[in-house]
Amino acid sequence: MSNGITVTLPDGKELVLDANATVFDVASEIGPGLAKAALAGRIEGELVDLRRPLGADCSLSIVTTKDELGGSIIRHSAEHVMADAVKRLFPSAQVDAGRTDHSEKFQYDFLVDEPFTPEDLERIEKEMNNILSEGAVFDREVMTRDQAEELFRGLGEELKLSRLGDIPADAEITIFRHGKFADLCRGPHVHNTKQIGAVKLTEASGTYFRGDENGPKLQRIYGTAFESKKALKSYLARLEEAKKRDHRRVGQDLGLFHMDPLAPGSPFYLPKGMTLYNELVSFVQDLYPKYGYDEILTPQLFRADLFKTSGHYDKFHDDMYWFEGSDVGEELGVKAMNCPGHCHLFSTGKRSYRELPVRWAEFSRLHRNERSGTLNGITRVRSFAQDDAHIYCEPDQVAQEIDSFFKMTAEIYDKLGVDGIEMAVSTRPDEFLGEPEDWDVAEKALIDAVERAGFKCNIKEGDAAFYAPKVEADFRDVLGRAWTLATIQIDMAMPGRFDLRYVGRDGELHQPAMLHRAILGSLERFIGIYIEHTGGDFPFWLSPIQVVILPISDRHQERAYELKAALASKRVRAEVDDRSETLGFRVREGQTQKIPLTLVIGDDEVERGTVSPRLRKSKQAMDAMSAEALVEALSISNAERRKSPFA
């Protein structure tokens, strides 16, 4: 007996429909426009495809092409279409799995005899467009494991059979089909391939089955798709825009740093880049007293014994640079991290609970032998420095130390205008040191601290290092890649390995808790990401050159250099551009070099002792002000690290 069911819509409205009504029926009921735009539905929050019967009373929202989620569904469906196209053109290809995150792109891995060439991609894209115009309907099918096995065995899809084995015994097995193509998939998918408005294949690369270097080599194809050609076009335009902000390009255009084949992965900082670097370091240094840090400096080279004690000699050996010292048999390692040296230093004195927490910060340059393929501009390098510090404290002081760390992080990111940070807590991996209970406590402490600090908190299951749960600040760049900036880790191993002790209030020896932490992370990486974040339009206080002074003609040069000297005496970084070029040319140069302030000096300014500053990106000069007032204002902006030259 089929009675009507009641569907509650997001706006609170209720619809009564036939019991076997589907999501699509609801959309149609609401209006033909919605029915056309509808891609999927959410029943009680669960994402389902359009043809799913509702079954019972429920709350329902319709996902359309306009939703962010709608885009993901379109790309997911385009992914299947790509696999279909590949199978049509390369019948012997075996299909592995697609992508889980479709927020930007889609991908599939294939087992094929030959890698795909750019021409292959063009053919595949063309075939995809053929499939789209065929307008096939996506069907969802629930199968038993046996049926699914039979299906993929019949198709010769060995990889799929292996993937099928990953699905837990009690989970429902669903297959999505369109036309002749079928794949193991949770869905949901668009109703009809015609709802995929535009597709583009972006690149191909090699990969491994299950990411295992010893396993079969697969070929991966990446692409993206949108509801319309227009949306695809604006996405591609955005990528073009992002390319213009690429830190490698901006770094070169603004004369910040130089990368050279003679030192792969190791930046040469040019004077302007060095200014940026130094300003960032001073910024962090200036906060150290407030947060109770002391800065130290430890050696660059250590005898191997140090790293044997820390465990890096075994665990990190290939990532470090080793060589023989001048003494026979003396093996030296170039330091790749500060923690072993800090731990050793801590162990050299008798420590009292009274001096804890000890917070030691160090900006030393570190060297890691990164694998060549991982290098990337200055965001992934072999030579770098971190705003690194290690905290040794009593175990019951850990929580407040973490809170203080987040406060400092928030203060720094706020000043730099870095937003959109997501924190991720990594939990213990399969193999770990210490007791599970201790890990649980530590992980919980981190999660609580992240939430108290007001950051969004994600969990990365099993992603921690073997010795420590950690929190990472993930920053997404313009291309959607995630980069780790800040990190804090509770070390469960090093205090023991170095046999660290302090005398407690009770007169007994105790082992201190140890934290590793960095806020900017690697300065190299931070600078790279920050360049892309700002497009090179740095805040006033960070700009390598803050003011460019342009004398109109030779007779104004003297005044220009006077001004420069006056600014320099207040630590404002100014340059005079008195080249024999037109004023327009030099103004343009100041703009393209992203200099915050341009001062043109002509007869009026010389006579009256004034300046008429022109702000970066502004079409015209501001009202005239006295030179003294300018120097004073800029000096204050620097002292307060202001974003703009004038408050």
Add this chain to the structure above:
RNA sequence: GCUGGCGUAGCUCAACUGGUAGAGCAUCGGAUUUGUAAUCCGAAGGUUAAGGGUUCGAGUCCCCUCGCCAGCUCCA
């Protein structure tokens, strides 16, 4: 490290199927002395990443090394 792509002047890029390596910007010299996004004239600049091979002839085809880029893996 792996898979794929790429490497021409300081930078951005040309050079048809193998047939004398070019341009713009930057640089240097000269002229111009400018009022808020590109003044004019001239000069110089390259063993086409390095090495080897095929060919009458290689920037172009082949091999190898190095580097860069995208992705994988790893990671700050």
